[in-house]
Amino acid sequence: MMEWTDRHCRAFHRQLSKNALLYTEMVTTGAVIHGDRDHLIGFSDCEHPIACQLGGSDPGDMAEAARIVEGFGYDEVNINVGCPSDRVQSGRFGACLMQEPELVAACVEAMKAAVDIPVTVKCRIGVDEQDTEEALDRMADAVFAAGSDALWVHARKAWLKGLSPKENRDIPPLDYDRVLRLKQRLPDRFIGLNGGLQSLDQGAPYLATLDGLMFGRAAYHTPELLGQVDRRVYGEDGPDVSPWDAVRAHMPYLDEQLGKGVKLAHMTRHMLGLFHGRPGARSWRRILTVEAIKPGAGLQVVEQALAAVSPAGADLAAAE
Template identity: 75%
Template structure:
């Protein structure tokens, strides 16, 4: 058996994930990730959470399959049995993912009933055992995404205990959603908004672990809000803001990775994405399954309502094809914007 080369996040390496799009159930599927990749070459993209049972026993090609163009892409795993987590991580690595992440932050009843997600904040030793087994099984980075605590926990003690346990077990990074999760009394949606944010708690944790990757998640509504944390912390993770206003991703490479290229405009992103759309339609994918992730692209721009309306109404029709996207794009292409979509596509293909 070939000895595995352990890969971890080197804080001196420009490839560390200074920016990522959070894992979001029902949203960050492979079509969403492929679309977001047109806006940023460097952002780390996350899958939706998938349970160990689904990974081990389910349709792996459907659940784990992704396009090579999505790299760098991380897989979020839900589970708490170390052996199953290691077996799942091995499968994830075989599929070619760049990272595997343990979900210790989701507060939903379904996740709690499976004894994983945010309830694992009470069991840092279990998470550490999972990390240890996964690190033995795979060479890709193993990270954890957690809350600062749950219910009546003291957030100083709870987060310290989680960080100490997982870093001692070899975790390559810790993404912290800077809110408590209330497992009783609040819905998953309310858990994303109601508990107060405590960014200072995450900053204090970083001072304890200057040589470990610690990233921030929770309540970051724009690059302007997120950017000041890159430096004091190692990375920032945006969720709903990036999904509902994906155009902000067009500036990520320049602002957070120092790329010397210009920002990607929404128009350029659509043009770049059309070949993917066409290829997926040939495979039998419904246009609406792809375009639902694009609705917010022109948020706040003239014609945004027409863009959303055309994609929403016409993409669901039988036989809907790329012409629907072109029609929607024409509705937001301002006079003097430049070449036609077809012209840009021809240039891009050349």
């Protein structure tokens, strides 16, 4: 989710669910240790609970980065063993680490010794010609033996040879049953499912066996699904969070960030899919896309866009 789940995206998603664990974009250990930390891993208090996802493979650097992340107030630190990009491979982190489970375990062990917050891993079921039964078992056994608090599994192989990062998100077939078999073998370990999940209706049956669901692109493109999470997954009473309520609740954050000089378009770009499938969704997207980039654009643009999909104006907007 590089360049997607930045702090403005996460602050918006938090308005839809107060319980869902939000993840940062992947950030490398070198960037955390040597870069502009406030820019790279800074976040707002409203984003809790929040996990920082790290990319790296040197146990010492991973431990140091984890200490910095914990110092910033994160609730969890996660190791990315799933990203298939060329840049990630050249840096010896991401999905290529599926071939080195012992090294990932060494990182987990070093990080667990360095911090008190949970340390988790997100991986694929294998890469290239690996046998997915053996590859995933080896990774799971190694990281859990080292103390990992959870393993999130993207239920696809990553083909590091022959497929682009974009193709790796769609072309390798999903194998949810492989993740279920892992959970059946390790019933006392936290194992969550990721990859290709489009809705809570699709994912909910897996919660009878698995411990969690991770939504990526679906939550970004149709964030309204997050409004159901607190009731359907966490068992809270009360109605789902409506898109309109989420926007209203988000207004103070937008106003605060505008006051700090953040451009409106940098924040509203994450909100374009909110009314997906509803009357007026096209007007919502058009207004935010066209008007938010103009100099001086402020909350009035969001109000204008919201009016186009308000319950009272939805029929009119649908006729446009």
